[in-house]
Structure formats: C-alpha cells, structure tokens
Amino acid sequence: MTTPRSQSTAPAPRGGSLAWGGPALRSMSTAPALLEVRDLVTEFATRDGALHAVNGVSFSLQPGEVLGLVGESGSGKSVTGFSIMGLVDPPGRIVGGSVRFEGRELVGTDPEVMRKLRGNRIAMIFQDPMMTLNPVLRIDTQMIETILAHERVSEKAARERCIEALTRVGIASAPERLRQYPHQFSGGMRQRVAIAIALLNRPALIIADEPTTALDVTVQGQILHEMQQLVREAGTALVWITHDLAVIAGLADRVAVMYAGRVVEQGPVADVLDAPAHHYTRGLLDSVPANNTRGQPLSQIAGMTPSLLRLPAGCAFRDRCAAATALCAQPVELRPLGPSRQVRCVHPLVVEALA
Amino acid sequence: MNAGLTLEIRNVSKRFVKRLDVVERLAAALGSAVREQVVHAVDRVSFEVHAGEVVGLVGESGCGKSTLGRVVCGLYAPTEGEVLLGGEPVRLRADRKPALQMIFQDPFASLNPRMRVGDAIAEAPIAHGLVKRAAAPDHVAELMQQVGLDPSFARRYPHQFSGGQRARIGIARALAVKPSLLVCDEAVAALDVSIQAQVLNLFMSLRQRLGLTYLFISHDLGVVRHLADRVVIMYLGRVVESGPNDALYAAPNHPYTQALLAEVPRLDRRQRHYLPIRGEIPSPLAPPSGCHFHPRCPQAGARCRVEQPALLEIAPGRRSACHLNDGGTA
Numbered sequence: 001m002t003t004p005r006s007q008s009t010a011p012a013p014r015g016g017s018l019a020w021g022g023p024a025l026r027s028m029s030t031a032p033a034l035l036e037v038r039d040l041v042t043e044f045a046t047r048d049g050a051l052h053a054v055n056g057v058s059f060s061l062q063p064g065e066v067l068g069l070v071g072e073s074g075s076g077k078s079v080t081g082f083s084i085m086g087l088v089d090p091p092g093r094i095v096g097g098s099v100r101f102e103g104r105e106l107v108g109t110d111p112e113v114m115r116k117l118r119g120n121r122i123a124m125i126f127q128d129p130m131m132t133l134n135p136v137l138r139i140d141t142q143m144i145e146t147i148l149a150h151e152r153v154s155e156k157a158a159r160e161r162c163i164e165a166l167t168r169v170g171i172a173s174a175p176e177r178l179r180q181y182p183h184q185f186s187g188g189m190r191q192r193v194a195i196a197i198a199l200l201n202r203p204a205l206i207i208a209d210e211p212t213t214a215l216d217v218t219v220q221g222q223i224l225h226e227m228q229q230l231v232r233e234a235g236t237a238l239v240w241i242t243h244d245l246a247v248i249a250g251l252a253d254r255v256a257v258m259y260a261g262r263v264v265e266q267g268p269v270a271d272v273l274d275a276p277a278h279h280y281t282r283g284l285l286d287s288v289p290a291n292n293t294r295g296q297p298l299s300q301i302a303g304m305t306p307s308l309l310r311l312p313a314g315c316a317f318r319d320r321c322a323a324a325t326a327l328c329a330q331p332v333e334l335r336p337l338g339p340s341r342q343v344r345c346v347h348p349l350v351v352e353a354l355a
Numbered sequence: 356m357n358a359g360l361t362l363e364i365r366n367v368s369k370r371f372v373k374r375l376d377v378v379e380r381l382a383a384a385l386g387s388a389v390r391e392q393v394v395h396a397v398d399r400v401s402f403e404v405h406a407g408e409v410v411g412l413v414g415e416s417g418c419g420k421s422t423l424g425r426v427v428c429g430l431y432a433p434t435e436g437e438v439l440l441g442g443e444p445v446r447l448r449a450d451r452k453p454a455l456q457m458i459f460q461d462p463f464a465s466l467n468p469r470m471r472v473g474d475a476i477a478e479a480p481i482a483h484g485l486v487k488r489a490a491a492p493d494h495v496a497e498l499m500q501q502v503g504l505d506p507s508f509a510r511r512y513p514h515q516f517s518g519g520q521r522a523r524i525g526i527a528r529a530l531a532v533k534p535s536l537l538v539c540d541e542a543v544a545a546l547d548v549s550i551q552a553q554v555l556n557l558f559m560s561l562r563q564r565l566g567l568t569y570l571f572i573s574h575d576l577g578v579v580r581h582l583a584d585r586v587v588i589m590y591l592g593r594v595v596e597s598g599p600n601d602a603l604y605a606a607p608n609h610p611y612t613q614a615l616l617a618e619v620p621r622l623d624r625r626q627r628h629y630l631p632i633r634g635e636i637p638s639p640l641a642p643p644s645g646c647h648f649h650p651r652c653p654q655a656g657a658r659c660r661v662e663q664p665a666l667l668e669i670a671p672g673r674r675s676a677c678h679l680n681d682g683g684t685a
Contacts, residue, residue, distance in 0.1 A: 072547035073518070187416075188635050216415035217574065219635055221618035243547060246577075246620035273622055287552035289581035290622060294600070297559060298552040298581070304517055305547075 033060040040097035055261035068248030071258035123198035129190035188219035260316035267341030360441035362404040367436035398592035411583030460541035462525030473509030519550035598673035608675040656684030
C-alpha cells in the first residue's frame, strides 16, 4: 500500500491521489477517475499490414496523480499519449477502446470539441520544445494566443497571466523575456516556456512526453523540481512518458511499464521498482548500470524488441524471457496482483500472497 | 595490434574564432565595437590515459568534452598544447597506421546508406594496406563475429539494422584497423537501456580480449561509473576534478561534481524533493571570470570571482580545481 507523497509537507492535491483500491481510501468509490483509458488500440496502416503501436492499453488516473509511463523505443508509450490527445494523424488511427476524460468519451468525438479541450483542460509537453513553439513568433504572441483561444479576457489580463506563468517556471525578468523569440532562449529555458504554456489555462491533466530527455543533468534536475511543485500546487494530474526509470522513481506516484504496445505491469512506484512482477521490468531494472557491480558484465535482456508486425502469439516478451513455458503462447490478460497492482504474466515474479 | 600506448594530453586548448566579414571589418575600422567572437571550447586541459585504462570524460553539453575528443583523434588541430600517443604527436601519426579510432553517437550518420555494411567495414583496412582486398571478406566476418553480429549480414544495407546493431557496426568499423585506443563519444547515449547494457558489455569484453584503452566521453555518470577506472570532470572547457572512479564517486570534492552527482535521478531515490543547483551553463562566448562555476556555486566567495583556481592534487591520483582546497574562497 502506498500513500503517494506522504513525506510531503505540502497540502495534499485535491481529490486525493490514491489510485487503486485499498483500505485507506477516502471517498474512492464515489470519486470518478479523471482519465480512464480502456483497451485502447491505435494502429498504423503500413504496406506490410496494420501495425498495432498501441494494442489494448488500459489505465486510469485520479486528479492530482502522477503516472509514469515507461518503455523503450517502439513500446507505444508516445503513441498512447498522442491517442489521448487526439493527435494521431493518418496513416494512424484509433481503432478500438475508449478514453474517458472527466466523464466524457474522447475517442471518436467531434474534432471541434477536442480542440476546445486541448491546451485548455488537457495540455501536452513534448520532448522538443520547438514542437510547441513557433520560431517566427514572439513568446508573448504565442502565449497570449493560447489564453485567448479558450477564454474571453482582455489582452492586458492575458499578458499578466503570461508573466505570472513564466515567473512560476523559474524564468527571471519575465516581462522582457516575453518580448523575445524562441531562438533567444537556451534549450532548458525553451522547455520552461513550453511548460509555462501548458500550465496557462490551468489544465486538469498534462501529458509530458520525455520533456527532460534532451536536457543536461543539472537542468533536468531543476525542471523535475519545478514540475513536482507545479502539479502539487495546482492539483494537476500528470502522465510522464519516459524511458528513464530513475526519473520515474523520484517523480511519480504510480508507474505503468509498456512493452510492444501493451502495459505489462502497473502499480505504485515503490512496489514495482523494488519488487517487479514482470520479467521484462526485472530485466530492464537489472540492465541499469547503477544496479550492477562495477566492472562486472551488466545483466542484459537477451535478443531485441520484436517487430510490431511479427509479434509472437501470447506474451510478446516470451522469446526473450527465461521463464517462458508453453503456457505463455496463450493470450495473457492484465491481471490484478494484490489490491494495487496489475501484471500481464502467467509466471509473475511476485505472487499475490506477497504483494 | 598496437599494444600499450599511453595517451598524453598536454595543456591542450582549442579556440574557435568567428572571423569578421568584410562589412564587419569596415565597421570596426570606422570605430564600431564589432569584435571577433572567440569560443574557448577547451581551455588548457592536461591528463593522461594509460595503456589498458578506461578514462571517463564527463560533462554537460557545451563543456568541451566532444571537442577534446576530436582534438585527441586529430580531427581538430589544438590551438595550443599537444596530444601524444606513445610519445608521438597524434596528428603526425595520422597518415600511418591508425592506432586511434573514434566511435560516434549516431553510427547511422557515419554509414553510407548505399554501401553494404561489409564494404563499409572493409574500407579503412584496405585503404591503409592492412588487409588485401581478397582477404577482406574473411577479415569482415571475423570483425562482425567479434562484435556479436551474424557475418551473413555483411551484404545488407545500414537501414536494415536496428539501433543496437548499427552501434555494433560502428564498433566493428573502428576495430577494423586494429587500434589500441578507442575514443567513444556518447557511444551508447542514443540506445535503449536494454540495448545499452548489451553494447556496454561488448565494450568491456573487447577491452579484455584485445587489451584496448578507452577514452569514454559521456554525460551519463551511471554509465561512466560502471565502465571507467578513472574519471575526468569538465566544466566550460576546463577540468574541474579528476580521480579514481571509486574515490571520486564516494566523496566528490568539487562543488560542481557534488551537484552533478546529487542531480542524477536514481532508482533508489523515491518521491524526493529535488533541490537543484541554480542556473545553466553560461555561454562559452562569455565565460564568467575567475572560477567558471562561481555564479552557480553555493560556496562561492569573493576570491572565486577574480582568481581561477588551479587544478591541485588533493589526494594521491586525485585533483580538484577549487579554492576551498587552497586557502578558502573569501
């Protein structure tokens, strides 16, 4: 059982951040999830057939909760984020499942409704801030536009809010910086501007796709610190997509590990990282240099990620798994493991009694 | 095989100068304040890589670590100082048997997409006369086996390989001329964790089998900790600290090293409150006076703003450039 941020002296985020059932839950049964993703399937039409980048992903998020979505390249973690935002462009399309946000179904909804939600109730932060920023427009033009697109306020009031947002993400002399162009900012500062834009309309949910991967260690530390503060103060829920388990360890309440388009394991961060139940999570943790004796060969996962067009039947990991048996060729469902965890494995490393 | 050559980097500086164009020269002649812009990418760096040793060169972007790697390989001429390999200047050796090879972050960028990988691997040893053209396929097969690639893939093109396999091709190409020293510039930075582990293991087993020496350039302290015998930390063109791996990680001396180690996200740190150091790396066009780190340093004093700290020995084999070791910062 976990109480996320229990060490925190800051006020608890609104609505409570406990996600999965448990004895300590307040009003859990009545509080609906902020985001509910069920059996989401996103496929890309290729010359070799339909490629299922996201293949039945399910998870849910409470208001104010931080979920780490972890996986290696090609695991479908980014496409999951884009699918929630309704940003999957042809040849990709969502072919199944549902995404419910604040009780409203987003899959197949009117593009105009999605447009009103994006940047307003749901915001996204990309790995490359230049995906958010227009290089030929001044920062103030872009930020004020974000506010005026969703609200009827005076330009003066909007500008005030922009200055406030920039100051909040740690940008000094915001009024002057607001009049500059993106190229006048360093990489870390650009990412801060992108974060400030995401926060402008006080969204209920932010989806962050590897926003610190391209940054230096010291700048990454600053931005993680600021993100932590900001979501805590505003009670914003956060989906943090990354390949770096160590970032998740310090930031998230819960973690979902993806492999070949599916969630293979999810649960509270401490439980999953200390006692992973899926063999892929175990392998991933074991191949981190810090978890190995110096000078000894790193333990490694055999083989490589299978092509999404030629996934083995049943468990997609079984070709690389030491514990695989004939049972693994059967389709495997994501099954509960204890009150707060789920795992997609017939031979889990942690059995329910211990969880 | 060139067994056991020591690499000596002696007082190397590399400055990049943006020359004035015609209009700017005219403006300068008429009294305008236009100046040539000088970037001190590497500023009087000295250290050695002994034969058979793995030295990790660590720093954030813009600290000059890649520039230094290129100077070491002879791709850039140093503005000052010299790089010696086995007592001979590297740039003079370059025409002869190459004892030193570089492995880049993105192997795909250094592979000709229209060239079969077998030909790409064989190209350099044939050009250097190490292998006869007729014997090249055998040499290629041996190299591919050495780096864990199926030799039957030699007739494939680069786009048919995954990221990890391309990294292996890059390594095979570097090994093809039988170097004694490999300069790896962020060689595993672009790889997924599970693939990164495989490639790091390959580096370690090659070191044992071939007696290779490595200068391993990386921003990733975890990777360097695992691989290196000795670590050199750079900040804004200068070495701020160096020492044996264990001692340096156990008790970092320089405030920058301390901050760097504190910032690294770790699996065993949960729900922590990040307490980051302030600011970003200043522009190398206008580096701060005195100690380059003083605007961000929690312990900086008046002396740090005016006087550049010397890189002093603080323990056997350990050096650090901080006034705290040398009479205080006041």
